[in-house]
Amino acid sequence: MDQGIYVGIDIGSLSSEAVLLGDEGVLAYSITNTGANPRRAADRCLEDALAKVGLDEGAISQIVATGYGRIRVPFASRQMTEITCHARGAHFLFPRTRTVIDIGGQDSKVITLNAHGAVTDFVMNDKCAAGTGRFLEVMADALETELVDMGRKSLQAKRGVPISSMCTVFAESEVISLIAEGYKEEEIIRGLHEAISKRIFRMAKRLRVQEEIALSGGVAKNQGIAEALKALFRKRINIPPEPQIVGALGAALYARDMALGKG
Ligand SMILES: Nc1ncnc2c1ncn2[C@@H]1O[C@H](COP(=O)(O)OP(=O)(O)OP(=O)(O)O)[C@@H](O)[C@H]1O
Numbered sequence: 001m002d003q004g005i006y007v008g009i010d011i012g013s014l015s016s017e018a019v020l021l022g023d024e025g026v027l028a029y030s031i032t033n034t035g036a037n038p039r040r041a042a043d044r045c046l047e048d049a050l051a052k053v054g055l056d057e058g059a060i061s062q063i064v065a066t067g068y069g070r071i072r073v074p075f076a077s078r079q080m081t082e083i084t085c086h087a088r089g090a091h092f093l094f095p096r097t098r099t100v101i102d103i104g105g106q107d108s109k110v111i112t113l114n115a116h117g118a119v120t121d122f123v124m125n126d127k128c129a130a131g132t133g134r135f136l137e138v139m140a141d142a143l144e145t146e147l148v149d150m151g152r153k154s155l156q157a158k159r160g161v162p163i164s165s166m167c168t169v170f171a172e173s174e175v176i177s178l179i180a181e182g183y184k185e186e187e188i189i190r191g192l193h194e195a196i197s198k199r200i201f202r203m204a205k206r207l208r209v210q211e212e213i214a215l216s217g218g219v220a221k222n223q224g225i226a227e228a229l230k231a232l233f234r235k236r237i238n239i240p241p242e243p244q245i246v247g248a249l250g251a252a253l254y255a256r257d258m259a260l261g262k263g
């Protein structure tokens with residue numbers, strides 16, 4: 001018998017992902033920029049993922065879409081919230097997960113789960129760029145450094161320079177002043193990571209955060225942020241091999257449930 005192909009698509013504000021799940025686990029995934037046209041991003045990431053395993057759309061059993069742009073995926077049978085999908089994906093990867101911290105391009109969220117993986121509560125910052133990937137992108141530009149190097153650089157610093165503004169516009173001016181005052185680049189970056197992590201830690205205090213914690217979203221690839229969060233939360237923090245696909249993986253798991261009559 002042919003195996004089922006269950007698809008999860010996460011259309012985020014900055015990046016879009018497709019995960020192809022088979023009966024035995026993840027078969028392929030793809031990550032692309034969302035750009036100005038989420039519908040096209042959905043097509044593109046699905047086509048890329050299918051091409052990786054030499055399949056076409058006819059092979060798909062079920063599709064679930066999530067993320068900020070989920071309503072722009074007309075070919076999905078169901079749309080589900082990011083909260084639900086990130087929780088499901090993280091619980092699948094690390095079954096002892098009780099808290100998920102998702103730091104994306106445009107918002108950050110902390111989600112608590114029970115022992116079965118069901119969402120019990122969540123908090124979200126979607127009002128401003130502070131504490132998000134976008135904030136770090138602006139700071140990387142101000143520092144004339146590559147975003148992907150920020151984690152490594154910050155870990156070279158012995159301490160972080162305190163950053164007082166969290167508003168992106170003010171923090172950018174503050175960073176420029178700190179450079180002019182002669183502070184080392186790595187100390188400024190470490191200060192930025194500490195400031196973002198503190199903001200997320202304070203937000204998480206509104207919930208009952210329990211071990212184990214899983215990180216999701218593109219910012220989890222920044223080791224400097226991961227270390228700063230570990231120092232604050234003092235709990236076990238798991239980072240998936242590809243943190244950016246956790247939401248799409250959760251959506252694919254729901255697609256599998258639907259196809260098998262469980263959803
Ligand atoms: N290799 C990397 N190193 C450091 N940061 C990265 C890396 N790759 C992506 N990022 C960060 O991840 C962010 C995007 O994360 P993600 O793909 O989870 O966002 P999104 O799902 O599009 O946004 P949202 O969930 O807020 O709608 C970028 O802003 C960038 O800062």
Ligand SMILES: [Mg+2]
Binds near residue numbers: 013082104105247
């Ligand atoms: Mg996202």
